[in-house]
Amino acid sequence: MMSVSDVTWSQSEQAIARKAFDMAYEREIEALLQQVQQRAGAIAQLDDLWQLHDFLSTQRHEIDGKYDYRYSVLIFVFARLIKEGWLQVDELEGLDTEKLTKMKLMSRM
Amino acid sequence: MMSVSDVTWSQSEQAIARKAFDMAYEREIEALLQQVQQRAGAIAQLDDLWQLHDFLSTQRHEIDGKYDYRYSVLIFVFARLIKEGWLQVDELEGLDTEKLTKMKLMSRM
Known part of the structure; x- marks a missing residue:
């Protein structure tokens, strides 16, 4: 079983992630x-x-910390953005199922 | 010769000072x-x-520090407020001449 931080992101996934990240921001x-x-x-x-x-x-501190675009933490970042309502799960369509499943699970915790 | 911090303030001076201080604030x-x-x-x-x-x-830090109503520092406070334009010398009329002279001198430094 891969841990979250070992997950690799294909080029098409990187493009989807970048777009979603910028949109939420x-x-x-x-x-x-x-x-x-x-x-x-x-x-x-x-x-x-x-x-x-x-x-x-508070906002400055939070935003500085939250928008961390490193692939090793991106699943956590997206889970939080989904939980907070800045991103919809379907805006991440095209990512592999395992990543999406993890994000959905985490965003409900 | 009295130093600034030894200066005493009569009751009528205290009333004038309080009013001027609040006005500048x-x-x-x-x-x-x-x-x-x-x-x-x-x-x-x-x-x-x-x-x-x-x-x-910056403003919060400055204002917290600047408006210090202790008689031991009040001449400095008023000199600064005059220098910065928040107070006019004639609004301190009724204070004794020595205090006024010191404030005027300091406010021009």
């Missing part, structure tokens, strides 16, 4: 930008501002 | 809130967002 960033503009528009006092600052600190 | 916060709303409205991409985050980190 764009979606999450777009949603974040909108959320920040809404929050910024509703700032009335200093507390709101520091709450926005805290929010940005 | 409100002005700076108000300006900051407006600036952040403008910047937030102009956010188009992730880089802009992280630049806003960096800006807020």
Whole structure:
């Protein structure tokens, strides 16, 4: 049995993965930008501002860590993106069945 | 000769100082809130967002440090606020001449 980190990605799988990865990233960033503009528009006092600052600190840290495009971790990354709703399983169609099965399982954990 | 930190503040001076301090604080916060709303409205991409985050980190640190209402440091605080334009010297009228002279001198350094 291969462990997740030993999994190889064929060229066509790499193309599918890259596209899905970028798509999820764009979606999450777009949603974040909108959320920040809404929050910024509703700032009335200093507390709101520091709450926005805290929010940005967390988001920055999370996004920096989450979008890690290394094939050794990509199955975990995709599982998380599916779980969080930034990616649909059918957008990964074309990956081999074993990878898809693992991602689906992990995304439900 | 008294050093700055030994200076005593009469009750009427304390009232003047408190009012001026709060006024400067409100002005700076108000300006900051407006600036952040403008910047937030102009956010188009992730880089802009992280630049806003960096800006807020700096501002938070500065404001936390700057508005220090201890009588031992208040002359320095006021000198800085005057230098930065958050306070006018004539808004400190009623403080004794020595304090005012020191603040004016320091605010020009």
